[in-house]
Amino acid sequence: MGASLAMAACGGEMTPEEAANLENEALAQSESELGSCNNWSEFTPTGSQFCDYRGCGSYLTCDPEYVKNPDAAAKGTGEENIYYCPDGSPPWRVYRPGTFAETSSYRVCFDQYGNYTHTEYQYSSTLVTCGC
Incomplete structure (x- = not known):
């Protein structure tokens, strides 16, 4: 709808095919911008720990x-x-429980002009010790 209004202001109504092409181009550009993130940081502890009953074999x-x-x-x-x-x-x-520590990592994303767009996070957990 926004694309139709923009084209109407520039001299005419868009056909459905033109509107779909314009939306696909905008989506491809957005996906390209979102994909321009720096590398992931090192995993760092979040301070959270949890017990998993299957953590240390059986x-x-x-x-x-x-x-x-x-x-x-x-x-x-x-x-x-x-x-x-x-x-x-x-x-x-019988499963042996283990204590796991949660860790997180992040990467900062920029658009094609070098402007900050967003930060992505990922989480993981690492076995600390057997037993809880």
Whole structure:
């Protein structure tokens, strides 16, 4: 609609094809401008930490107490090669939790004239230690 008004002011109404072409050109220019960002910064800690129950691998156990009690499950049995329990049932998988630290990185974006347009952020997390 804005393109139609601009063309009307310059001497005539635009055809739908002309309006679509003009919009596509504007979109391509906007995408080009948004793509002109500097490199990402180094990842830096945000100060946030969280516990992920699958953070440090897992082990198999036949003891139902390890499934019921998460503190016991975190300690492990050391018997990771159990494939079947003595009664023939499959063992339970118990996950070892890990503490993760969140990090962030950013890059600053400029238009084709070198003017600041926006800043983009990305987040990641890194395993700090096993256990929570």
